[in-house]
Amino acid sequence: MNAGALLSLVLLAPLVQGLGVWAFGRFAGLRDGWYVAFALATAGLAAALAVAAPAADGLILRVGASAPGAGALFRIEPLGVLMALAIAWLSAIHAVFLVGYGRAGGVGVNSRSMGFAALSVAAALCAALAGSLATVYVALAALTMTTFGLVAAQGDYASRRAAGVHLAVTLAAASALLFPALVAIDAAAADPRAVLRFPGLLPADFNATAASVLLVMTVLGVAAAAVPPTHLWARATARAPESVGALLHGAVMAPLGAFVVLKLVVYGFGPAIEQARLGADILVAVCGATLAGASLLALSRQEMRERIAYVLVAQLAGATGAALLPTPAGVVAAIFQIFAVALGALVAFMAAGAVRAATGRTLAADYAGLGRLMPWTMAGFAVAVISIIGFAPFAGAWGKLWLVLAMADRGVSWFAVAYAAGAISCFAALGVTAVRAFSAPAPDNPFRRADGASIVMVAPITIGAVLLAGLLVLLDPITSYLAPLWEAAP
């Protein structure tokens, strides 16, 4: 199958998945089978696309007309294909967990939420593979709407309120900041309506003030990246059920936000990012403060899902900061940090969900001793936490290493201090819980279900933990995969 067909299928498969879930909603077995089968198929197709992509670099798929909003344009390029692969695999792991979690009576699993979950994945894939500024905007808007449905799907007042805040913040940021920024970049581009490609749309001698303003508007306009003050959506949705939080924070929304910033910097601003140093410096400072501060705030939260969400926002701020560095090291640091943090957060969320489904526990303090009763689940949780903190040899360490090196290379040495502060806070927020899960005595009568967590819930957690250890071997292949980006530099 050629790369163009694979690209179409990767984009279409989750759409069909979502529609099928709604169609078969009354038959739980059929619905769940359909959901998992299509998630795995999407992951397989994304892997095939990643293999075929180097030979088809630059291939364009146009849907509809070329006027903005009248159609969509997708393009095969290394960054987008890698992110699409990550989204597809993370969502496939999540799909298996979601089915197990739902069958264990987990909160927030119904046909409506599963349908919106599939459509969220479709929108995220569209954003990752978008080939024009208008398509990026359309895909992000679609992601906002579908994740709104995902968060609100539970139907109670708290969910609706969280979904409302999520919608208001992301749409307001997109309409007020991202939209005019993208139109301005499009208007200022040497070739208006050009596809997003290296070395960027803006001319290298673009006005410095305008470049800084546009950069700030772009980064804050992509609210999914959760750079303060647009992080409010993440705070509002932090109390969503673990199954929702895992997908929202660990696979489609937050990681994609950091990725879209990276994509717009590399393919939109290009060399003009050097002109936007003032804006970039301000944003890097905000990201550094977020990296250090959000983990600290996580300590004030007692609900485990909230703690994970806060830590995730902190860690992804590091990725967003790296994305603003116009160097190969910055690109590698950003992409690796996104992958590692997303996978770590997904595993941690899934473990928290399994604990809740099996024992009814949601508070971090109640995790003491659970490692003796749920060794696989809590081992997965511990690996995820260790990786997020940044201990070698797990995936999180390498992203952070590149991050600190890239920042130091640009003279932003203080970022290492922010990183260290974030790591210590992260350890205090999640690491101590993981340690106490194994060191404290096992609690009496912990399970609300006689059989504990089922294999369908535990297997995705274990697989995710293994991947966190295995990502180390992918560091070189990923760097080689992205090499065409800087080899193409003029």
Added chain:
Amino acid sequence: LLLAIAGMAAAAALASSAARDPGALSGALRALLTFAAAGAIGLFGAALGAGAAGPRAVAGGAALEFFALAAMALLAPLHAWGGAALSRAPALVAALFVAVISPAALWSLGAHVGAAPTTAIALILAALGAVSAALGSVQALAARRPARLAGYAFTAGAGCAAMSLAVGGEAGAAGAGLQMIAAAIAAGLIAAAAPAAQTFGLAGLSRRAPVSAAALALGLLVAMGAPLTIGFAGRWAIVEAAMDKGWWWAAALTVGAGLAAVVYGGRALEPMFFRAPPDEPQDARAPALAGVGLAVVTVAVASLGLLAGPVAEVAGKAGAALAGAP
């Protein structure tokens, strides 16, 4: 003159619904007076221009025609009749005002400006557009009745189109053409679905009256300039044209109007789709034929968004024709 006659006829139709809702009479009277006065002033302006008694007379005649058309096009601050007339109007009459008569007046205004493009006229049009976009958005934010919201949303959208016309050039005219279509469609759909929303309330409307809810939602999405609707293409074109000319304030106002639409649209959409309808039974039922008609229009508008390419092309050509391009 034809527009004035159409407006007065619509006002008469509105007055005929006073048996059901006496409040409609007040709105009908305002609409009647506005269209009668605009018709008379416009006619006088045309006569003054045709008489060609000197350049001042010609300019005065053109100005009279301009303001008569602006009043009929619901451009602020000449739009006071809209809220009163639309808030009590039956669906068909309200849709007639905001989807046919006022857009036609706006179109005529564009042709009028295109025929005699001077800096003064462009600046007046830009000022009217700016006031309309700002005031219409603020009033839409405050509107509680969907029908009234339709009028104010149209005023805001028409204001953006007027600014784009004033920007001039092919890009500005194309943006104006797209935005005129979008504003008419958005307001028309909101107005057509308004009676159902008024009868059943917004909470749970998607379950009580799904077709009306879909029409209202689509109208609001077009007004917001949501992607995959014709409104998105219009806003993109206007902001791009305004930035090209260096009119940052016009771009900011267009973005601001979209942002306001997100707020009032989101405020209406949330209860429609994510709240349960009230428990008390409702006897009222929408007429089946009206439901079918609304469904057909909704599907057509949704398709228009998906097939916005050809529409953009046609709107671009029409806009260029308005701007007097060859």
